[in-house]
Amino acid sequence: MKNRKKNLDRLFFSQWFLYSIFLAILFLPNLFLFFTETTTPLVARFCNIFLPLSVYGWVMTLSPRPGKVFWFLFPVLFLGAFQLVLLYLFGESIIAVDMFLNLFTTNSVEALELLDKLMPAVVGVIVLYIPALVLAAFTWHKGNRLSKSFRYRCRLIWSLTGVAGFVLLAASYVTDDRYSVKTDLYPVNVCYNIFQAFDREMRSDHYYETSRDFSFGSQAEHDEDIPEIYVMVIGETSRAIDWELYGYTRNTNPLLSRENELIVFPYALTQSNTTHKSVPMLLSAASAENFNSLYQQKGIITAFKEAGFYTLFLSNQQPNHSFIDFLGKEADEWNFIKDSPRKDVNAPDEELLKYFDNVLKEEHHKLFVVLHTYGSHFDYRERYPAIFSVYKPDDITGAKPCFRNNLINAYDNTIRYTDYFLTSLIDRLRRSGKTSAVLYTSDHGEDIFDDRRKLFLHASPVPSYYQMHVPMLIWLSDSYRYDFPTIKETLDRNKNKGVETSVSFFHTMLTIGGIDTRYRNDSLSLASxxxxxxxxxxxxxxxxxxxxxxxxxxxxxxxxFQRMHIVTQ
Known part of the structure; x- marks a missing residue:
């Protein structure tokens, strides 16, 4: 028995075993990416095997103590753990720039809600990495070493592997003109994305300075005697396919379905599946073609303010030092209701209407309002009061395909609650008797284990139909349709055309509100x-x-897209 134990100890702490186990854990993300990145040419995927493996193998021989090297490579291990969790969540792709920016812009409550549902992946990486780090620390302390001859042989093997890797690298450039080390070779691409994330964060920190002198030069086209209220509602994580107005078989829009003057745009797509990019595009003239204009220009709130409107920004999300905050705080009055310690972190969206009511009582002659809701953001069950628990069971016990029925029930309940919220807003405007309009769309949609890919949530590096197809609605009051009949007619003519919300929302709102500025592009306005x-x-x-x-x-x-009759060209 003692001899067997000695033999096991000798094997377990042998230089061959320690070197191999540490190298395998370093290399594991590359191995997974070989099988997940199927859209990448095969030669590039092999390059992602041979070249990093040769580098890892060489680095592990730089010191005779493998445990010491393994600990010095902790940043690489951390990225590897992050990468494996990402693959568990989205099934493909490397850690994107937007994933790192989400770390800066996601509040702690959202993070904990998501983390709680990703425990299998988190536990998996803990079980994989923590024992390896403990073993490395123990052997470092114990003094386990690699012999010179062993390191020499390893270097010879990895040198030959590296030569093969560079040949594959050259072949990758030759066979695919889009290939680049900084975007296609792990972990170089992840490091590049970290740099990009910090660069964007630093640039956004200077927003107030770079946009200080910007002006829309806005002027009001409508009669100054007409009392007006215009409201932009930005939804969260609402996908069109779960709306009854878009053909869904469930009765998720019982109230809006009865609004005869509601204009529905069935072919609307977002240009981003991340909140920190999609919402600023809705609030400004920025789009996929000129996104960097965000750093120099102000948003639609300023355009209305310059034209004489009193402006209000209300959000049911916490401030996160992003462009959403910057553009929202341009308003005369703004409030992030979740930022108050007196408010429940999961306050329903109708809380926004209470603040809106207070401003309505002030009888502003010209009023422009932006409402940023929490909509259908995961954890779905936390987004609606119990009375809206129509589809059951809606308790969410885990983010797994086997729980899809519960997830869909809870998600559809959020849509019914959005239906109630929008109808309540419309009723308030109708009772005001003022010329008014409401524009609604969502920043992006959501995956809920909809097909064989088993995708979940949004903000994946590669989007899906479910994340891109979003609802877009416009409501005009009776007095608005009377005062501006051609706008209603034009919207009806354009409602069955393809729409990119990230492009058209801003320009359509300016047209409906009668805001004249050189930054308004009527070819992008659905009201033109x-x-x-x-x-x-x-x-x-x-x-x-x-x-x-x-x-x-x-x-x-x-x-x-074809099933929903959406043209993608």
């Missing part, structure tokens, strides 16, 4: 007879405009 459909674009992770054919959409996505 000059509106025309454009090529569908998407803002990729590196803030470049891409066609839908170039962003990695799968057959399942194009099948859904």
């Amino acid at each position: 007879p000059l509106y025309h459909e454009r090529k569908r674009l998407y803002l990729n992770d590196h803030n470049k405009p891409c066609t839908l054919d170039d962003i990695g959409l799968k057959k399942e996505d194009f099948d859904m």
Whole structure:
């Protein structure tokens, strides 16, 4: 028995075992990416095996103590753990720039809600990495070493592997003109994305300075004697396919379905599946084609303010030092209701209407309001009062495909609550008797284990149909339709055309509100007879405009676009 124990100890702490186990854990993300990144050419995927493996192997021989090297590579291990959790969540792609920015812009409550549902992945990486780090620390302290001859042999093997890797690297550039080390070779691409994330964060920190002198030069086109209220409502994580107004079989819009004057745009797509990019595009003239204009220009609130409107921004989300905050705080009055210690962190969206009512009582002659809701953001069950628990069971016990029925029930209940929220807003405007209008859309949609890919949530590096197809609605009051009949007629003519909300929302609101500025583009406004459909674009992770054919959409996505009669070109 003692001899067997000695033999096991000798094997367990042998240089071959320690070196191999540490190297395997370093290399594991590359191995997974080889099988998940199926849209990447095969030669590039092999390059992602040979070249990093040779580097890891060489680095592990730089010191005779493998445990010491393993600990010095902790940043690489941390990224590897992050990468494996991402693959568990989205099934593909490297850690994107937007994923790092989400760390800056996601509040702690959201993070804890998500983390709680991702425990299998979190536990998995803990079980994998923590014992390895403990073993490394123990052997470092114990003094386990690699012999010179062992390190020499390893270096010879990894040198030959490196030569093969560089040959594959050259072949990758030759066979694919889009290939680049900084975007396609792990972990170089992740490090590049970290740099990009910090660069964007630093640039956004200077927003007030770079946009200080900007002006829309806005002027009001409407009669100054007409009392007006215009409201932009920005939803959260609401996908069109779960709306009854868009053909869903469930009665998720019992109230809006009875609004005869509601104008529904069935072919609306967002240009981003991340809140920190999609919402600023809705609030400004920025789009996939000119996203960087955000750093120099102000938003639609300032455009209305310059034209003489009293402006109000109300959000049911916490401030996160992003462009959403910057653009929202341009208003005469703003309030992030979750930022108050007296408010429940999961206050329902109708809390916004209480603040809105207070402003209505002030009888502003010209009023422009932006309402940023919490909508259908996960954890769905936390987004609606118990009375709206129509579809049951809606308790959410885990983020797994086997719980999809419960997840869908809870999600559809959030849509019914949004239906109630929007109808309540419309009723208030109707009772005011003022010329008014409401524009609603969502920042992006959501995956809920909808097909064989088993995708969940949003903000994945590669989007899906479910994340891109969003509802877009416009309501005009009786007095508005009377005062501006051609706007209603134009909206009806354009409602069945393709729409990119990230492009058209801003310009349509300006047209409806009668705001004249050189930054208004009537060819992008659904309320203008000059509106025309454009090529569908998407803002990729590196803030470049891409066609839908170039962003990695799968057959399942194009099948859904076709089913919903959405033209993707």
